[in-house]
Amino acid sequence: MSEPQRADLPVVVIGAGPVGLAAAAHLLERGLEPLVLEAGASVGAAVSQWGHVRLFSPWRYDVDAAARRLLAAEGWTSPSPEELPTGRELVQRYLEPLAATEPLSGRIRTGARVVAVTRAGADRTRTLGRQRRPYRLRVVDASGRVDHVLARAVLDASGTWSRPNPLGPDGLPAVGEDDAxxxxxxxxxxxxxxxxxxxxxxxxxxxxxxxxxxxxxxxxxxxxxxxxxxxxxxxxxxxxxxxxxxxxxxxxxxxxxxxxxxxxxxxxxxxxxxxxxxxxxxxxxxxxxxxxxxxxxxxxxxxxxxxxxxATGFRPDLEMLREVRLDLDPVVECPRGLAELIDPNVHSCGTVPAHGERLLAHPDDGFYLVGTKSYGRAPTFLLATGYEQVRSVAAALAGDRAGADAVELQLPATGVCSTDLAAQPDETAGCCGAPQPVLVGPARRRGGAA
CATH class of the missing domain: 3.50.50.60 (FAD/NAD(P)-binding domain)
Structure with missing residues (x-):
């Protein structure tokens, strides 16, 4: 049997949260075929778990540009740009309408948990002919049935919500933590x-x-x-x-x-x-x-x-990626090239410069960590960062090198983000909000200026 041709396969996006659906919208605009696999029963499943929490940024910064264009084509009414949405409103007024648009509705599978990613017919040790091989994702549905999906490229936007850090002081669970x-x-x-x-x-x-x-x-x-x-x-x-x-x-x-x-x-x-x-x-x-x-x-x-x-933060699930050749920073567990820009020992969310496909790439071509998961253990992620990441990756996959490299990002210059959450006078407030605009300058190096 001949090997499947990568170019004929979809780009698989893992996760139907804000960044995952934005990735699908950008891929569509680039003429690429996306397939979104979401472990939850509905889009935005992780966001729904903190639906009572209000974002600290208004709607004008919470909606991806390509997603907005896709929604506008179907008559979507944008919320008031200065209103601060809750997580529940982000799902109901943005993610659900986006997923229901005609271009996306047939390209999203919910209840589809990706448990492993590899190259078809090759474990991580095999090099000969590796780049010709598509990706193969093992997927388990809500009933436990196992399926396999082939992809020309993979964007892992599955986030870190399901992997909280332990309470122990040294990165390990405290004694008795599981029992309690x-x-x-x-x-x-x-x-x-x-x-x-x-x-x-x-x-x-x-x-x-x-x-x-x-x-x-x-x-x-x-x-x-x-x-x-x-x-x-x-x-x-x-x-x-x-x-x-x-x-x-x-x-x-x-x-x-x-x-x-x-x-x-x-x-x-x-x-x-x-x-x-x-x-x-x-x-x-x-x-x-x-x-x-x-x-x-x-x-x-x-x-x-x-x-x-x-509330000690989160870490990425890397077990599902054991057969993918990754280049991760040993400290932050993010793409190595990104680490110096997001190291929480140096940066808050307001000092992270623009970055795109080049810094997100791994030795296995066509595989990317995007969104919160791309930040590894760094807790400084913002939605605006993820939206720019997937725009750049989509451009690169479509062969537009100049478009992929032309990264821009506006982040707040003040405030300190250990996670991207905040509060209003009479309500709790929360994560993933994109910031009000302050242009960020050149990338800063660990321990010094650029």
Whole structure:
């Protein structure tokens, strides 16, 4: 049997979130055939899990340009450009209409979880004839049925939402973390809505220093005002929360700046108990809670709480890509060429320069990590970054080298992003928002100027 010809196959996009669907729109504009595989039951499945959270950027920056053109052709009414959408609104008013457009509706498969990517007929050790071989994706549907899909190229936009970091201080789970899972939640529980009963009148420990932690803390502060007995503890690994407090009124995204201001006030008046330099070593399940054991500022720490919120960030699922030849940075676990631009030891989301296909490419040609997953363990991703990534990749796959290299990106120059979340005066706020425009200059190198 002759090998399939790569050029006759679709470009597979893994994930039907904002960046994945934007990738499909750009591929269509370039005359390429996309096939989007989404593990969830509907498009935007991961976003829907934090649907109660409000983005810190308005609609004008949350919609990809190619997606907007595709929607406009079918009479889509754009939301007010200055309105801040929730995650739920982003799905219902943007992603679902986009997926329902005539060009895209037949090119999206939901309930299709990609569990492995390889080159057809070749493991990662085989080199002879490798570039001629298409990609082969193993896909499992909701019933457990296994299928295989061939692709000329693959854009992995599956994100990192399903892979939270562990609570232990050294990159490993704390002892007993798996046993205590019923007392743990993800980074953005719906404190004031669906999950209210779990937190009202109870003691919660929030672990982490990103904006996801800040959102949850501020929701708990609001809950404490109406639910007596609600107690809030906050543990961070650093010695100060100054970085999360951010730029305040100087932030070019007012909602994000307000988040830090409100959190600082809550800590200052004692509504939130802040513990610094915390290392969680052990979690012990109790009949009605969990005991947290470790150290805080090198002193013993033992705390009994009802619930622990793990807001320590996320990491990419690389197991599914073991047979793909990747070139990843050993620190950030992102494409090696991108690492120096997004290293969280140096950069916030507002200092990441424009980048495109050249920095996203891997030794296996035609394979790309895009969107949140392209950032590996760096928590500084913004939607605008992902939209520019997939525009550049689509141009390269279509043979437009000049278009692929002409990357532009506008990001806020103020504010600090550990994750891309923020708050409004009366609501929690959240991730993936594209920023208000501030032109970013040349790429910065690790530890110095360009």
């Amino acid at each position: 899972c019923e007392r743990l939640t993800g980074s953005l529980p719906d404190v004031l809505g669906r999950d209210r009963a779990r937190f009202a009148g109870r003691h919660t420990l929030v672990v982490g220093m990103g904006h996801s932690a800040a959102n949850t803390l501020l929701a708990l502060v609001e809950l404490a005002g109406t639910a007596p007995g609600t107690r809030i503890s906050w543990a961070i690994r650093g010695g100060t929360a100054r970085r999360l407090y951010g730029g305040g009124s100087d932030d070019q995204l007012p909602a994000r700046g307000l988040l830090g201001t409100r959190l600082r006030e809550a800590v200052g008046i004692g509504v939130v108990r802040l513990m610094t330099r915390v290392a969680i070593e052990r979690l012990t399940p109790l009949a009605d809670g969990v005991r947290v054991t470790g150290t805080s500022r090198d002193e013993p720490l033992e705390l009994e709480v009802d619930t622990v919120v793990n």
